[in-house]
Amino acid sequence: MARKFFVGGNWKCNGTAEEVKKIVNTLNEAQVPSQDVVEVVVSPPYVFLPLVKSTLRSDFHVAAQNCWVKKGGAFTGEVSAEMLVNLDIPWVILGHSERRALLNESNEVDRVSNWSKVVIAYEPVWAIGTGKVASPAQAQEVHDELRKWLAKNVSADVAATTRIIYGGSVNGGNCKELGGQTDVDGFLVGGASLKPEFIDIIKAAEVKKSA
Numbered sequence: 001m002a003r004k005f006f007v008g009g010n011w012k013c014n015g016t017a018e019e020v021k022k023i024v025n026t027l028n029e030a031q032v033p034s035q036d037v038v039e040v041v042v043s044p045p046y047v048f049l050p051l052v053k054s055t056l057r058s059d060f061h062v063a064a065q066n067c068w069v070k071k072g073g074a075f076t077g078e079v080s081a082e083m084l085v086n087l088d089i090p091w092v093i094l095g096h097s098e099r100r101a102l103l104n105e106s107n108e109v110d111r112v113s114n115w116s117k118v119v120i121a122y123e124p125v126w127a128i129g130t131g132k133v134a135s136p137a138q139a140q141e142v143h144d145e146l147r148k149w150l151a152k153n154v155s156a157d158v159a160a161t162t163r164i165i166y167g168g169s170v171n172g173g174n175c176k177e178l179g180g181q182t183d184v185d186g187f188l189v190g191g192a193s194l195k196p197e198f199i200d201i202i203k204a205a206e207v208k209k210s211a
């Protein structure tokens with residue numbers, strides 16, 4: 001089964017309601033490859049999830065940037081996965097290196113039980129927000145190793161079907177070459193996902209079609 005190209009936009013802790021409306025308008029007007037070619041998911045800050053969900057085009061999906069590790073209850077400030085499901089938010093970013101570095105999250109809080117619902121993002125920390133991007137060969141090497149790890153530790157089927165996406169200073173200029181690598185199945189984009197060049201990054205999915 002071919003792995004569908006996946007482009008995630010991680011807006012991190014950025015934006016005002018006005019800015020969010022502008023970004024959504026830009027996305028709504030963009031001409032991009034169809035859903036058969038690329039899956040697009042944007043992840044605004046929590047407070048903007050309902051706004052984005054209700055105004056974003058229906059062929060793009062919405063993700064939360066984190067969720068509580070347990071069921072709901074007396075956990076002030078947290079949001080449970082059930083609440084996201086209730087709001088029809090189908091995706092959540094878990095275990096981002098910023099949460100690991102700043103909020104002490106560990107592997108213990110993101111154990112996987114159903115791999116068919118998982119997209120893995122490889123983000124070298126030195127490439128996040130620095131303008132220093134991994135070379136296509138570097139990204140390919142790590143993605144290949146991650147796939148081998150999945151084959152050994154989970155199953156050959158999971159290794160073949162799980163999407164492994166690259167993140168770290170992806171932009172409109174470097175996305176095509178990175179996306180052309182055999183084991184790079186898309187991107188998790190930070191800074192550039194707030195700008196119109198995110199559309200070019202979505203279009204990088206075309207490199208797989210012509211491969």
Ligand SMILES: O=C(CO)COP(=O)(O)O
Pocket residue numbers: 010096123127128129130131167168169170188189190191192
């Ligand atoms: O952390 C990232 C996406 O989750 C990458 O951020 P930048 O694209 O800003 O480097």
